[in-house]
Amino acid sequence: MIEYVKTILQKVSFSKYLFERELRKGLRLISPTEIQEFKDWCYQMFGKIHHVILNRYFEPAY
DSSP states (O other): OHHHHHHHHHHHTTOHHHHHHHHHHHHHHSOGGGHHHHHHHHHHHHTTTSHHHHHHHHSOOO
């Protein structure tokens, strides 16, 4: 399932709105054991353009 979510995010990365929506949906599909791998991949691929969105979904709440 993680590969499917990665593919979708690559296709919608041009739009902040679509990227955030698909990231939110994708996080529900990915198993808890894959979250760290997915997080690392997201920051590597999209960290420069969508860092605010990624921080919103991956940074721990205090």
